[in-house]
Amino acid sequence: MSSATRPIKPKKNIVRRWVIFIALALLYIWALSGVPVEGFKETAGQISKAIVSGIFSPDWDYVYLPEGEDLLRGLLDTLAIAILGTFISAFLCIPFAFWAANNMSKIKANAGIGKFFLSFVRTFPELVMALLFIKMVGPGSFAGVLALGLHSIGMLGKLFSEEVENIDFGPSEALKATGARPLQTLWFAVFPQVLPGFISYTLYRFEINLRSASVLGIIGAGGIGTPLIFAMQSRDWSRVGIILLGIIVMVTIVDIISGYLRKKIV
Amino acid sequence: MNQVNEQKIPKAPSKWKHYFTFILILLLLWGSAYQTDSTFKELIEGFPNMFSVLDQMIPPNWAYFDNIIGAMLDTIRMAVLGTTIGAVIAIPFAIFSASNMIKSTWVYYPVRFLLNLVRTIPELLLAAIFVAIFGLGPLPGIFALGIFSTGIIAKLTYEAIEGIDKGPLESMTAVGANKIQWIMFSVVPQVAAYYVSYVLYSFEINVRAAAILGLVGAGGIGEYYDRTLGFLEYDKVSTIIIFTLLVVLIIDYISTKLRENLL
Numbered sequence: 001m002s003s004a005t006r007p008i009k010p011k012k013n014i015v016r017r018w019v020i021f022i023a024l025a026l027l028y029i030w031a032l033s034g035v036p037v038e039g040f041k042e043t044a045g046q047i048s049k050a051i052v053s054g055i056f057s058p059d060w061d062y063v064y065l066p067e068g069e070d071l072l073r074g075l076l077d078t079l080a081i082a083i084l085g086t087f088i089s090a091f092l093c094i095p096f097a098f099w100a101a102n103n104m105s106k107i108k109a110n111a112g113i114g115k116f117f118l119s120f121v122r123t124f125p126e127l128v129m130a131l132l133f134i135k136m137v138g139p140g141s142f143a144g145v146l147a148l149g150l151h152s153i154g155m156l157g158k159l160f161s162e163e164v165e166n167i168d169f170g171p172s173e174a175l176k177a178t179g180a181r182p183l184q185t186l187w188f189a190v191f192p193q194v195l196p197g198f199i200s201y202t203l204y205r206f207e208i209n210l211r212s213a214s215v216l217g218i219i220g221a222g223g224i225g226t227p228l229i230f231a232m233q234s235r236d237w238s239r240v241g242i243i244l245l246g247i248i249v250m251v252t253i254v255d256i257i258s259g260y261l262r263k264k265i266v
Numbered sequence: 267m268n269q270v271n272e273q274k275i276p277k278a279p280s281k282w283k284h285y286f287t288f289i290l291i292l293l294l295l296w297g298s299a300y301q302t303d304s305t306f307k308e309l310i311e312g313f314p315n316m317f318s319v320l321d322q323m324i325p326p327n328w329a330y331f332d333n334i335i336g337a338m339l340d341t342i343r344m345a346v347l348g349t350t351i352g353a354v355i356a357i358p359f360a361i362f363s364a365s366n367m368i369k370s371t372w373v374y375y376p377v378r379f380l381l382n383l384v385r386t387i388p389e390l391l392l393a394a395i396f397v398a399i400f401g402l403g404p405l406p407g408i409f410a411l412g413i414f415s416t417g418i419i420a421k422l423t424y425e426a427i428e429g430i431d432k433g434p435l436e437s438m439t440a441v442g443a444n445k446i447q448w449i450m451f452s453v454v455p456q457v458a459a460y461y462v463s464y465v466l467y468s469f470e471i472n473v474r475a476a477a478i479l480g481l482v483g484a485g486g487i488g489e490y491y492d493r494t495l496g497f498l499e500y501d502k503v504s505t506i507i508i509f510t511l512l513v514v515l516i517i518d519y520i521s522t523k524l525r526e527n528l529l
Contacts, residue, residue, distance in 0.1 A: 031346040080298035137312035141302035215390040
């Protein structure tokens with residue numbers, strides 16, 4: 001038995017390590033150099049104390065006011081914006097999904113263009129879309145619905161197209177062999193395969209849209225965000241507290257329900 | 267062998283469940299449309315407006331580039347610093363919410379609950395709160411992005427930690443390593459690549475988020491939307507939009523390539 005030799009330490013690429021290190025250092029020097037350090041406002045401590053105490057003693061009276069403009073109606077509005085926006089995009093993105101799916105078009109470039117278009121829509125911030133829609137249809141929930149409906153096409157279209165790319169062509173060939181028309185093939189062979197995925201992704205996007213809908217009001221596109229920003233501007237921290245609480249509770253409940261449904265479907 | 271002959275045509279499953287679901291969805295949609303005052307009439311009435319806005323957006327005002335390039339660099343800076351803060355804070359959170367690091371449910375359930383709570387609050391709301399505390403400028407934006415990305419990175423990382431191979435953990439325990447050594451030599455080598463990849467992913471999200479934080483006064487390019495839309499200068503708006511899209515797409519591309527190399 002030969003004497004056991006110590007294993008050689010793996011040689012690490014020192015040059016690469018230094019390059020990464022220097023690049024990171026330069027990045028941080030650049031990033032930190034641009035931040036104005038004028039110090040905190042002297043009132044910062046006071047305001048944070050007011051915010052914390054406001055959030056821990058929420059304004060319970062605001063939950064329901066008989067004359068309107070209360071928490072429950074705001075949350076309902078937010079929920080409605082998210083539902084409608086999600087449905088519009090789930091409906092509109094189907095043609096885009098088939099356009100961007102590699103296995104649906106004979107020419108590769110066609111699907112590529114579709115994919116690029118969807119990623120373009122995805123990158124376009126929904127709040128900017130909402131700002132533009134406010135200029136077009138006026139402030140209110142409708143602008144929010146349109147913004148969410150259009151923006152979500154980007155992500156839903158991509159996820160749907162991946163679902164379409166994974167379908168099995170067996171059933172559609174079988175139907176074609178029995179003499180089914182194209183529409184019948186689509187309805188009986190393609191649709192049943194992609195529907196669970198479509199529904200699951202739509203629910204997932206609905207969760208995201210609910211979060212977005214709760215901030216759309218900040219720029220005037222309806223929902224709970226509008227009373228929230230008003231309460232913030234008037235420094236009414238106990239009202240901010242109850243609204244934040246309301247948003248967190250609503251989002252959590254919807255997440256749980258939607259997660260349960262998604263588990264059941266897939 | 268009679269049973270085989272008595273086989274009947276299988277009964278089609280009841281369709282009532284589908285009808286019920288369909289009616290429920292229709293009711294939901296009708297209720298939502300009622301609540302938000304969304305009608306086709308309003309959409310059609312808005313159409314001429316839409317075209318006039320789009321018409322004014324083209325061609326973009328290219329000369330406006332010079333005015334917004336500084337704000338754009340600020341936006342990237344905010345994303346870099348916010349992500350860094352989030353990445354650092356996320357490490358202890360990730361360790362304390364992984365069930366194979368901390369055995370006690372009393373520790374990791376509350377920590378996970380806190381992370382879930384953080385992730386339900388949209389970053390724009392966080393930014394609005396921080397603006398109230400620190401005043402206008404990029405500082406509140408950086409803090410908002412930091413807290414927001416803590417939630418994302420910590421969640422993804424703790425899931426990666428829970429998925430690691432137990433072997434190295436057991437052998438480190440067997441040779442008598444203390445807790446720090448145990449984490450340094452058996453956990454870190456296994457999750458480091460995932461962690462870096464999640465940090466990059468959250469950086470991509472933060473760049474997008476930073477581009478709109480200015481709407482509540484938290485610095486960056488977002489402030490210019492207010493400024494130009496207020497004066498109905500749509501040609502400048504489209505310049506800002508194009509510039510933002512370009513920067514986001516480039517950063518996404520670089521980050522995705524880096525992440526592919528890592529994993």
